[in-house]
Amino acid sequence: MPREKQKRGRRAEAKLKEDTSKRKRDEALDESDPKRLKPSAYTEHSREADYKPLEEDQNEKTSGDTPFYGLLDAEEQEYFSRANEVLELNQFEDAEGRRLFVDSVYREANGKELKIACSQSCSRLMEKLIALSDMHQIRRLFNKFVGHFLHLVQHRFASHCCETLFIHAAPAVANKSTKSKGERSREEDVDEEEPELSLEEMFMKVIEELEGNWGYLLTERFASHTIRVLLLVFGGEPVDISSNDSVVASRKKEKLGVPGMEAQDEAAITQKRSVPESFEEALRKIMGDIVSGLDDTYLRALATHPVGNPVLQVLLYLELSHFGKSRAKESDSIIKRLIPDEDLKEGSDSATFVRGLLYDPVGSRLLEAIIRFVPGKFFKKLYKSIIHDRIGQLARNTTAGYVVLRVLERLGRDDLQDAIELIIPEIPALVERSRLV
Numbered sequence: 538m539p540r541e542k543q544k545r546g547r548r549a550e551a552k553l554k555e556d557t558s559k560r561k562r563d564e565a566l567d568e569s570d571p572k573r574l575k576p577s578a579y580t581e582h583s584r585e586a587d588y589k590p591l592e593e594d595q596n597e598k599t600s601g602d603t604p605f606y607g608l609l610d611a612e613e614q615e616y617f618s619r620a621n622e623v624l625e626l627n628q629f630e631d632a633e634g635r636r637l638f639v640d641s642v643y644r645e646a647n648g649k650e651l652k653i654a655c656s657q658s659c660s661r662l663m664e665k666l667i668a669l670s671d672m673h674q675i676r677r678l679f680n681k682f683v684g685h686f687l688h689l690v691q692h693r694f695a696s697h698c699c700e701t702l703f704i705h706a707a708p709a710v711a712n713k714s715t716k717s718k719g720e721r722s723r724e725e726d727v728d729e730e731e732p733e734l735s736l737e738e739m740f741m742k743v744i745e746e747l748e749g750n751w752g753y754l755l756t757e758r759f760a761s762h763t764i765r766v767l768l769l770v771f772g773g774e775p776v777d778i779s780s781n782d783s784v785v786a787s788r789k790k791e792k793l794g795v796p797g798m799e800a801q802d803e804a805a806i807t808q809k810r811s812v813p814e815s816f817e818e819a820l821r822k823i824m825g826d827i828v829s830g831l832d833d834t835y836l837r838a839l840a841t842h843p844v845g846n847p848v849l850q851v852l853l854y855l856e857l858s859h860f861g862k863s864r865a866k867e868s869d870s871i872i873k874r875l876i877p878d879e880d881l882k883e884g885s886d887s888a889t890f891v892r893g894l895l896y897d898p899v900g901s902r903l904l905e906a907i908i909r910f911v912p913g914k915f916f917k918k919l920y921k922s923i924i925h926d927r928i929g930q931l932a933r934n935t936t937a938g939y940v941v942l943r944v945l946e947r948l949g950r951d952d953l954q955d956a957i958e959l960i961i962p963e964i965p966a967l968v969e970r971s972r973l974v
Contacts, residue, residue, distance in 0.1 A: 606651040621662040660694035680732035696759040771820040773812040862912040881922035908943040
């Protein structure tokens with residue numbers, strides 16, 4: 538009688554055990570959860586898949602500390618996906634036709650705003666809607682988000698919706714009027730009560746929700762870019778996410794074009810704005826809470842942290858531009874805690890830290906910001922102590938070369954001529970290596 542064919546060796550035994558345990562695990566899962574959904578694979582910048590909810594009426598649920606706002610059904614997903622395509626094509630006869638279409642999408646989205654913001658396929662639509670909305674619609678949407686911001690800013694997709702909402706709501710904060718001319722000229726057909734809070738009060742609610750979580754949010758993968766936007770909004774600073782120099786969004790962030798957006802609306806979000814006194818006080822408090830909650834070691838660690846570094850740049854810029862150059866001399870300022878030694882002597886802790894930033898791909902960006910914004914007296918000490926003697930060597934380095942560019946922008950005439958003479962001998966080698974920056 539022929540014998541059963543069997544594999545021999547330890548690998549065969551290991552594979553047999555693995556197959557047996559896998560089969561038992563699958564059987565146990567099938568018995569306990571017959572409707573278990575298969576998770577979809579996604580890359581870092583893709584959006585998670587949407588599935589039809591297991592229950593028809595699915596209210597907010599929580600898994601641990603993270604709320605679940607429900608999922609759009611197939612019919613709703615199809616409608617909002619088509620609406621996104623229509624806005625993308627922008628084939629409306631005129632601005633009035635586009636406005637009527639946006640109104641109709643808002644009516645369909647009523648009560649589903651949080652689901653849409655957290656949806657892979659429909660959160661892009663939410664961003665476009667916000668960009669094309671009037672202030673009346675923005676206030677209503679903002680009001681729907683109030684109470685959920687701590688969770689939304691950490692969500693892979695909803696965080697981008699929050700960012701867009703903050704950017705487009707900011708220009709109207711100083712405007713005491715609640716309705717624009719276009720809003721007053723038409724009757725509201727959405728069966729919904731007017732929000733009681735003003736936009737200023739809604740922004741203050743955001744701060745209340747996030748308070749006590751700043752230290753974590755600075756390095757949270759999705760929340761950090763939204764925090765940067767929020768800080769700039771409270772400072773009345775322009776928010777231009779399309780600029781290559783912007784520290785608002787990651788360079789890998791998808792640039793979302795919005796066809797049909799009015800030129801004056803685009804200009805409004807990229808210009809410096811006046812802000813109410815409550816915003817200035819809130820900004821001072823936010824920055825005080827953030828900085829006081831971090832020890833010096835952690836603060837320096839943010840300098841080379843790929844997520845925390847851009848937030849630190851924004852904090853440094855706001856501190857020096859809003860609270861005066863004299864702020865740099867105070868012991869509890871960001872720059873003083875990062876670089877406490879004024880003389881920057883060779884071998885000092887501060888000099889070692891700055892030299893480390895020069896050659897770090899992430900840290901060098903913070904050093905660029907320091908060079909741009911610190912007072913002139915501090916810059917001169919930094920230049921003479923650390924950069925001057927090795928400026929030619931630094932120009933050859935692919936990372937430190939960008940810091941050299943910022944240095945050249947601030948040098949006076951005599952120092953600039955001296956720096957040029959030190960850099961010129963390196964130019965042939967730079968050209969040969971195609972390092973033309």
